[in-house]
Structure formats: structure tokens, C-alpha cells
Amino acid sequence: MNDSCTCCSGCSSWQSATSYKNSFFKRLLVAVSVVIIIAMCLTPAEARSVEHRRRHQRRPDMAQLTKDETMKRPKNPSTEQFKNATRKIKHKLRNTKRFFDQDRKVLNETREYRDGMPSWLPAVNFVDIHFHDYRTSRKVGKSITERKFTYLMPKLYKTLKEYEVIFKLLLNVQLDLSDDPFTNYIVVRQKLLTDTLDKLYSTIAEIQENMIAVNMPIPPFDKNRMKLDALDKKVDATQCLKNDYIAFRGYGNLLNNWYSEFRCPLNKKSDRKCAVFHAKMNEKLDNKRFKNNRNI
Missing domain, CATH: 1.20.5 (Single alpha-helices involved in coiled-coils or other helix-helix interfaces)
Structure with missing residues (x-):
């Protein structure tokens, strides 16, 4: 009995352990x-x-790499020279234009004298200048800044020299002073012409100096190519007023257009003033094409 219990107890313990x-x-x-x-x-x-x-x-920091590369990238000395020369001339044009606009206010211009376009007044084809394609004249080793400078500066120089000749002639015309009230204008015009010529000399000298700085020869200028015979050297009060106003108007437009040309390249369209200038040039271009088509 005891053996049986012991056996059962052992089996139970073994089963329990196994189960665990x-x-x-x-x-x-x-x-x-x-x-x-x-x-x-x-x-x-x-x-x-x-x-x-x-x-x-x-992954490298691309912004830092770009900045480092820009800092390390050597600048083209020739391009920098032309950029500096262009910048100086543009600044000079801006000041010349500003001073002339202020001085010109002494004139009481009338519509009667503002519509003339005599043959002696220099004409400048700003449409061709504005839309000139600098890519077609690409030369090895020349940047677009250099190509622009070499194309624009001779034209700017020539047009300013033409107005120098015009203003000298106006300053030395023989005047018929039969009209007494006109004597007051004589003093005004003398000062205006003298001041205008002084600033014009300075601007031309600035252009010459910067041309020499980039080893560019000063272009020849021949005043005999101008139609000066049409400009009377002896005038009465009425003709004197008319010639003065036409010359001052033409010179003011010239300065405005040249300064806009330097300030507003074709790819600069977001600026409001540049947008107006581009629109004016586009309108003139359309008119020119229309006239050419009619003549075909």
C-alpha cells in the first residue's frame, strides 16, 4: 500500500514537473x-x-560649396575693367541728365516750338541700338560686357559730340534784337547754353577717359557730315526761340534714351520704368517694320 502510494506520488510529481x-x-x-x-x-x-x-x-552643403566656389573663382580682369568703365559712364549720364532737366525748367516751352524736326537736328536710331543682338558678334575671349561697351560707346560719343557742335552754333548766332522783351531771354539762354556745354564737355571727357582705360581708341568725329547748312546763323527772336527749344528738346530726349539704354537691358523687364522704355522701343520697331513693308 505504501509502495503504491509512493509510486503514484512519484508519478504525479514527475508529471507535474513535465507539465511545468x-x-x-x-x-x-x-x-x-x-x-x-x-x-x-x-x-x-x-x-x-x-x-x-x-x-x-x-552629402556636402551645396550652398556652402557654391559660396566657396564663387569666392575662389577668379574674376576676369578685362571684364571687370569694362564693367567699371560702363558703370562710371552710366553714372555720369544720370547726373548730366538730372542737371539738364533742372536747368531746362527756366524755359517756358510752348507746343508751337516742340513739334519741329529740322534736318540739322541729329537723329539717333535707338531702335537698332536697343535690339542689337550681341550674340551674333561673339568673339573668342570677349564677354558680353566688352561687346556691349565696344558697340555702344562710339555711338554715344558721336551723338554727344553732335550736340556739342549744335550748342556752340546756337551760342554764337547773330540775334536780331528788335523785340525788346526778348532781351530778357538772351540772358537766360546764354547761361543755359553755357552750363549745358560745360556739363557736356565733362561727360565727353568721362567717356574718352574710360575708353582709354580699356585700351579702346577714341573714334574719329567729323562735324562736316552734319547738315549744319540748314541751321541759320542769323535769326530773329521767333526763330531763335524755335531753334533753342527744338535743340533742348532733342538733347533731353537723347539723354533720357541713352540713360535708359544703359539702365534697361532687354532682359530687365520687372522694373516699371524699364517696362515703359521697352514698350516705347517695341512701338517704334513696329512702326519701322510697317514703313519697310509699305516700301516693298
């Missing part, structure tokens, strides 16, 4: 499985995060 072991292994298996599943879920995300960090560590 099986339960433990099942729980361990479940735990391991859970850990594996979690690891499988997390590993790709972590791998992506690590790879992302590596890429950023390897």
Missing part, C-alpha cells in the same frame, strides 16, 4: 517569437534612419 517544463518552454517560445516579430518590424525603420543619417553626413 512544457508550459515554461511554451511561454519562452512565445516570448522569443514576439521579440523576433518586434525586431523584424523595427529593423527596417532603424536601418532607414541610419542610412538617412549616413547620407546627410556624406
Whole structure:
């Protein structure tokens, strides 16, 4: 009886131990499985995060590289010379234009004298100047700044020299002073013409100086090519007023157009004043094409 009980008790203890072991292994298996599943879920995300960090560590700072390259990139001395020369001339034109606009206010211009276009008044083809294609004249080793300078400066120089000749002639015309009230205007015109010529001399000298600075020869100027015979050298009060106003109007337009040409290249369209200048040049271009088509 005792042996039987002992046997049963042993069997029971063995079964209990076996059952406990099986339960433990099942729980361990479940735990391991859970850990594996979690690891499988997390590993790709972590791998992506690590790879992302590596890429950023390897990727250079492009903004810094660009800045460094810009700082290290050597500037073309020739291009810088032409840029500086152009900048100085543009600044001089702006001041010449501003001073002339102020001085011109002393004139009481009338519509009667503002519509004339005599043959002695210099004509400038700003349409061709504005729409000139600098790419067609590309030369090896020459920047667009240099090509612009070499194209524009001789034309600017010539047109200013033409008005120098005109103003000298107006300053020295013989006047019929039969009209007494006109004597007051004589003093005004003398000062206006003298001041205008002084600033014009200075502007021409600035252009010559900057041409020489970039080793560009001063272009020849021949006043005999101008139609000066049409400008009377002896005039009465009425004709004197008319000639003065026409010359001052033409010179004012010339300064405005030249300054706008330097300030407003074709690719600059966001500026309001430049947009107005581009529109004016486009209108003149359309009119020119229309006239050419009619003459065909």
C-alpha cells in the first residue's frame, strides 16, 4: 500500500514537473517569437534612419560649396575693367541728365516750338541700338560686357559730340534784337547754353577717359557730315526761340534714351520704368517694320 502510494506520488510529481517544463518552454517560445516579430518590424525603420543619417553626413552643403566656389573663382580682369568703365559712364549720364532737366525748367516751352524736326537736328536710331543682338558678334575671349561697351560707346560719343557742335552754333548766332522783351531771354539762354556745354564737355571727357582705360581708341568725329547748312546763323527772336527749344528738346530726349539704354537691358523687364522704355522701343520697331513693308 505504501509502495503504491509512493509510486503514484512519484508519478504525479514527475508529471507535474513535465507539465511545468512544457508550459515554461511554451511561454519562452512565445516570448522569443514576439521579440523576433518586434525586431523584424523595427529593423527596417532603424536601418532607414541610419542610412538617412549616413547620407546627410556624406552629402556636402551645396550652398556652402557654391559660396566657396564663387569666392575662389577668379574674376576676369578685362571684364571687370569694362564693367567699371560702363558703370562710371552710366553714372555720369544720370547726373548730366538730372542737371539738364533742372536747368531746362527756366524755359517756358510752348507746343508751337516742340513739334519741329529740322534736318540739322541729329537723329539717333535707338531702335537698332536697343535690339542689337550681341550674340551674333561673339568673339573668342570677349564677354558680353566688352561687346556691349565696344558697340555702344562710339555711338554715344558721336551723338554727344553732335550736340556739342549744335550748342556752340546756337551760342554764337547773330540775334536780331528788335523785340525788346526778348532781351530778357538772351540772358537766360546764354547761361543755359553755357552750363549745358560745360556739363557736356565733362561727360565727353568721362567717356574718352574710360575708353582709354580699356585700351579702346577714341573714334574719329567729323562735324562736316552734319547738315549744319540748314541751321541759320542769323535769326530773329521767333526763330531763335524755335531753334533753342527744338535743340533742348532733342538733347533731353537723347539723354533720357541713352540713360535708359544703359539702365534697361532687354532682359530687365520687372522694373516699371524699364517696362515703359521697352514698350516705347517695341512701338517704334513696329512702326519701322510697317514703313519697310509699305516700301516693298
